[in-house]
Amino acid sequence: MRATARPRQLDREERPRPVVEGSGRVAGPLGWDDFFASLKPLVTPATKLEREASLAAKTTMRVGGAARVYAEPASIADLQALGRAARAGQVDVFVLGRGSNLIVPDEGVEGLVLALTHATWAGFAPDGEGRVQAGAGLRLKNLCGQAAKAGLVGFEFLEGIPGSVGGALRMNAGAMGGWMFDVVEEVQLLTLAGEVRTLAKAEMHVDYRHCAELQEAIALGALLRPAAQADTDGIKRQMDAYARKRHESQPREPSAGCFFKNPPGISAGRVIDECGLKGERVGDAEVSATHANFVVNRGQATAAEVIELVRRVRARVRQVTGIVLVPEVLLFGKKWEEVL
Ligand SMILES: Cc1cc2nc3c(=O)[nH]c(=O)nc-3n(C[C@H](O)[C@H](O)[C@H](O)COP(=O)(O)OP(=O)(O)OC[C@H]3O[C@@H](n4cnc5c(N)ncnc54)[C@H](O)[C@@H]3O)c2cc1C
Structure with a gap:
């Protein structure tokens, strides 16, 4: 079911588009x-x-x-x-x-x-020239841990992001003032035609939670350049500080991270909070009381409940403030327009 007066301003990057465009169905x-x-x-x-x-x-x-x-x-x-x-x-x-x-x-x-x-996709290999070759399947947690051990500064902001290098490249993941592409030198990918290519960062079109080239290709790995060399203890201290910050400000329940993109100059979480939506619930899907930009699963939530809650949050925020929130979280295999 679709609301009749639904806002249409959803941007082009919401769907994890198929990297191989087929008919979408096998009969x-x-x-x-x-x-x-x-x-x-x-x-x-x-x-x-x-x-x-x-x-x-x-x-x-x-x-x-x-x-x-x-x-x-x-x-x-x-x-x-x-x-x-x-x-x-x-x-x-x-x-x-x-x-x-x-x-x-x-x-x-x-x-x-x-x-x-x-x-095979979880490699972490310093190249001896201050750079690191990382596999797309490497967990960011392991990237941070191995970088700290090797005394490589610059990946600390990724601490606590529960994704992989491939997902972080596709989303240009960011936190604590840093962005994934700040530390990227080049990306190896598999194209639609099945060809392995290496793209330099300068050839790629990267934006807030978006990398155009990876909408239609599979990242295989990346050559990363840390900012500098430092002692492991100092790097770990910084990571611990970031981890504490996350611990204090983010919910513990299952979630997909911040649900909506921040509108320019505005915190989506603050807007949702100011609209009185903390604790709003559909079934087991809930707007977190800890951080209003997190939708959490309180146990047995379904995707339909999450989607209905997202619909309500967007409608209320739009009604109260005129702001149309755009999901950062992707609907896997579909477009948000199909369901919101
Ligand atoms: C508690 C929590 C905290 C979070 N904090 C942050 C944060 O601080 N900052 C932030 O930016 N994000 C945050 N996130 C969101 C998320 O962790 C990041 O976006 C992460 O980079 C996604 O990586 P993933 O491997 O999980 O990707 P997935 O969620 O599996 O996929 C995301 C997209 O990337 C594509 N993708 C995945 N791998 C590849 C590949 N190899 N090649 C091409 N495309 C690929 C998928 O098709 C999909 O379109 C948080 C999430 C949670 C649950």
């Missing part, structure tokens, strides 16, 4: 079974394949349904083979990182969901 359940069966001979046994893989537990919000087909490719060759099969079968492909910035719809995702969780 009927038999179609998905056939597509799934066709993948096995194309990849090595190390690549995990699953039909109707539940995605809720693979996200921090813990809501939503299954991927029609899910794969954890174990090598670039396997990833390319999966991409070729999807193109041939006109199946949409979506990339899942640590699932910390998205909501999976209750009906699941109509496509092939790829997750770079195999160890």
Whole structure:
């Protein structure tokens, strides 16, 4: 159901667009079974394949349904083979990182969901010239920990962001005044055509929670340049200070982080709070009392409840202030316009 007077100003980046544009459907359940069966001979046994893989537990919000087909490719060759099969079968492909910035719809995702969780994508390799090659599947927590151990300053702001390097590149994740692309020198990616390319930061179009090139490509890894060399204890102290700050200001319940983008010069959380929405609840989805820009799952929330709550928050904020809030959190496999 759609509200009749819904605001239309949703921006272009809300949908994790399929990196391989197909028809969006494989005809009927038999179609998905056939597509799934066709993948096995194309990849090595190390690549995990699953039909109707539940995605809720693979996200921090813990809501939503299954991927029609899910794969954890174990090598670039396997990833390319999966991409070729999807193109041939006109199946949409979506990339899942640590699932910390998205909501999976209750009906699941109509496509092939790829997750770079195999160890092959989790590399951390200082290059001896002050730079670090990081795999797209490397957790930001591990990037921070290994950088601190190696005495590399500059990644501390990423401490506490529960995502992967790939997701942080796609979202240009930021915190404590720092942005992911502040520390990027180049990005290795797999294009729609299945070609591995390296793009220098200067060739990429990056914005607030947005990287245009990664809307239609899969990040494989990045060459990162830390700001400087320093002693491990000092770096850890800074990370601890940031962690304390998060601990004091953010909810503990499952969430997808800040739900809405901050309108220019305004804190979305403050606006939501001033509209009296803290504690607003639909089923088990709730506007956090700790931080109003977090929607939390109080236990058994569904994606439909989260979406209904988001609809109410946007409507109230718009009614009271005239501000149209734009979700930062992505609706996996769909556009927000389809549901808000
Ligand atoms: C408690 C909490 C705190 C948070 N704090 C912050 C914060 O301070 N700052 C901030 O910016 N964010 C924050 N977030 C949001 C989130 O953690 C970041 O956006 C993170 O970078 C997302 O990474 P991910 O791996 O989880 O990506 P996912 O959520 O899995 O995916 C996000 C998008 O990236 C795409 N993607 C993932 N991997 C790749 C890849 N390899 N190639 C191409 N596209 C890819 C997905 O398709 C999707 O479109 C927070 C979230 C939570 C739950």
